[in-house]
Amino acid sequence: MRLPLIAACLCGPLSHPALAAYTVSLEDSPHPAPRFSLDLPDRHGEFLEAPAGAQIANVRCGHSLLPKQSDGRWRLSQACRQVRWEATLNTPPPEGPDASAQQSLALPGWAVLTSSTVLLRESGKPEGSILAIRVAGKPDTQAYVPATGEAPEFYAIGKGQETIRQVAGWQVRYVADDLTRVAARGLLDHHAEALTALRRVFPPPRPNAPFSGQLLVTLLGRDGASSANGAGGMRSLLVNYPRDTAERDTFLLAILAHEQSHQLLALAGVSMGSAWMSEGLAHYYGLKTMRQSRQPQAEKDKVWQLFVKPERTPAQGLARLERRHREGDKSAYPLFYS
Incomplete structure (x- = not known):
C-alpha cells in the first residue's frame, strides 16, 4: 500500500505543450503490443536510462539499435532526434495480476502500463513530461509523465471496459477487467465515497499542475479473499479486488482511502519526510474513512480490529x-501499519 505507484491515463487537453515528448501507440489487436517514442531536443544528454526491472526492449534511433551499457543505460549520439522502443508486457497468471508489483500488463485487447517500467528517461532531465496516447479507433489523449522522485503513473490503454464519473469536482475514469461486476459490487461507489471524504480534509492540488483535476482508477480482479491490494500513482490508482467474494470489500475501501490519501498529499506538494510519517498518516485516514463509511458496522469493526489493538505495547x-x-x-x- 505504498505510494511508489498506478498512474493514470489522465486524459485531457495539453496545458503544457512544451513538455510533450513521449508517444505510445497501440494497434487494434487482442494481443496488445504498444510502441513508444521519445522526441529529443537539439542538445540532449549522452544517455537514456530506466530503473532496474524495466520492461523495455529494442531501443533504437532510426534503424539502428542503441547499445545497452553495462550500467543499464543506452548511449545516445548527438545527432539522434527520436528514440523508439517496445515494451515486453507481462501476461497475468490465471489467478490474476498483483497490483502491488506495479508491472506493465497485457490484457485481452488492452494494456495497463506503469511509467517506471516502460518509459525511458534522458539522463540529467528530472522534470515531468507529457505522454501522447494514440490507440487505433479512439481519439488521441494525453497523460502525465512523472518527474524524478515522484510516484509513477499508471496508464490504461486500449479496449478496457470503462466509465467516467464526476466525483468531488474531479473527473474520474474507472477502467476494469469486469466493469459490470465491480459496479454491481459497489466498488466504484466505495472509491467515490473515499475520495469525497478526503477531498474535504486535504489541501487542494498545487496551482497549474497538469491534469490535477483528473484521476484514473484501474480495477483488476484476483482470486482469493486476501487479494485486496492497491498502489497509488500521482494521478492514478491501481487496485486488486477479490474476484470470487465480496467479504473483503470493506477492507478494500480502507485500501482505496489509504492510497487516495497518499495521492492527494503528493498533488498538494506536501512532503512527509519519512516512510513512517507517510504510511502512518495514510493508514490513519484509510481507517478513519472506512470507519465513517456507509459499510455495515460489523464489517467495519472487523477491519478496525485487524489494526487497532489498544492492549498491545509497541516493541x-x-x-x-x-x-x-x-x-x-x-x-x-509492514510495521508502519501496526
Missing part, C-alpha cells in the same frame, strides 16, 4: 523502524 520506536527501513531492512516496512 520498537518509530525512529528505530525508520532507520531499519532506510538501511534496507524490508521487515520494518
